[in-house]
Amino acid sequence: MNVHSADATTVEEGLAIQERQAVLDSETATAVAMQDTLLTPRFYTTDFEELDAINVSPVRADWDHLIAEMRADPNKGHFKKDDTWDHVDWDAMEPELKKEFIDFLISSCTAEFSGCVLYKEMKRRGKNHDVTELFQLMARDEARHAGFINDALREAGIAVNLGFLTQAKKYTYFRPKFIYYATYLSEKIGYARYITIFRHLEANPDKRFHPIFKWFEEWCNDEFRHGEAFALLMKTDPKLTSGVNVWWIKFFLTAVFATMHVRDHQRPAFHAALGVDTDWYGHEVFRKTSDLSKQIFPITLDIDHPRWAKGLRVLQRASIQIDEGKRKGGIGGKLTEWAGAARAALAFAALYTIPAKRHEVPVSTRLEPLY
Template identity: 50%
Template sequence: MDATIATPDQAAAKAKEETLLSPRFYTTDFKAMDRIDVSPIRAEWDKMMAEYEGDNNHDHFQRTPEFAQEVAERFSQVTPELRKEFLEFLVSSLTSEFSGCILYNEIQKNIENPDIKALMRFMARDESRHAGFINQSLKDFGLGIDLGSLKRTKKYTYFKPKYIFYATYLSEKIGYARYIAIYRQLERHPDKRFHPIFRWFERWCNDEFRHGESFALIMRANPHLLQGGNLLWVRFFLLAVYATMYVRDHTRPMLHEAMGLHSTEYDYAVFDITTEISKQVFPISLDTDLPAFRAGLDKLFRIQQRIDAAKVRGGLVGRLQQGVAALQGVATFARLYMLPVKRHALPAQVRVAPAW
């Protein structure tokens, strides 16, 4: 097992990692973003923009005087293994939130389309708050990350706008499902809330849900994005987001165990919530109850374990083992991709969050 993150440099190095499981920074085609037309859903769009303008979370991401005291009292009692997993969770979450902040800010600076420009400005504002709030918790441990340096030095991946729509919509929705599931669990079992940041997850997940709905509106205004060959990309991103979450969560079993959750049960509960929400936009969904699907995700996790072990081994043998395992991962992902999907008609109404 890797050592726990102990210095700001180690935290920054973790944030800059480029692996299949680590959050990435993105750039896109600004001219294509400029051409997006939301006029077919103008009434819904204007209503959502009014919600953003109202900014009902403007005072939410501020620490209370009791925050540091609760960290000192509760987190000091956690095991080294849980400390390691939680710090990695904070760094990963910060990187993900800051990734959105950078992307949305760059889009709004490089386009003229007033509808998309306003949306990106609001979303960058929200993600900046989230990242700053997480970074403050890292600073409690002397591990604050220089976000300016991270922006300058981390690699960027180019995504076409439609990939941004599919991937970000799903990431925001699965983020909502993850946060609300954890919040409700710790609401029922407050003794398992080992860090105060979880108290903020309810309203945090409301931001995630609204961000996802913004991309849902863009896709509904441009229905070709949900038809024909584009459904192959929808299918790809559904699988990629679910598989990444499953493998990442199973590399941090202590984190869920400490909250009274089982990683596998938690993940499939989150998949169920996300699937119910995404069915409001996507005409296809993954059948996550298929035994072959569940076996495939388990196999991806075992392959990731072999990749991690090979990295630790190092040398020529280690690199060869990583290569073999990576090919096995690609083959397993391809078999999962070919599994049957569920098809359904889209509802007339959207923006309905399932009860949890």
């Protein structure tokens, strides 16, 4: 019987299926996934005892509604190839597009699996039923997403050994509140990215150069639900979104948006093939994410401020300078790399000091995906 990770009902089942497939995975793709830079997805660990102490009573009604929705598992069986999966001629794909698209898939697979690892560990360590059930359900979803991307990569003759990543990739420690801010934004910006591409390709199907984009609507709805969960977790403690923590929220908003801008501009052929202007796409994703984050964050970034676009361009050029220094090597390369890093730090500081927009946070946190 051919069992697929899309049909797994728990994260353990999904990972076991992928372990059996690991013999097909390539060292090259896994090496790319193992990289640790400012722009690559990371694996995180945190204070699991603090997470275990969360009391969801203040948001019980919304919590139970969300958990019931996730238990119902609307996307079970969805993330696998069906009759609408078009044949992809990887050999005929333009080389630069192929390189950038594979990089996009590997990065996406690593990011999805990063969430799976973190959520699964919380489920394993925790005793708080509310919290462990949530993380079990989210880990299940992320395992499916990562497995589906790996299926797409295998058609190109490569795939990421996810089991090896679990054991070998470096883990970064974040305090729970930083996990909340970073992961909430990761899930919500993931929703905004996927739905923006999906709607664009609905209107321009001739630009859909790979069938995986047909799955983006249901995929981003999983991301949306995960973001809702982290919004509710933050809602349990008002201190997380007030006082000095507002400055941390602004830091993570700036960092996530800036990282996306730089990373996307490293894939010009990918965005050209989709038929989207990278700057337009980035601004549209930032706008959607800002609108969504008003549900829990008391501030949004002023992405229309004249210093915003200018700062992103400087940051992008600094990233290019850092890469040039790394390729050059030697003392000269190091000097170039350090100069680029200093330039990037100043650009980030300029972005961070743009005054934020304040608003009242609504009493009810829950949102529905409307884009």
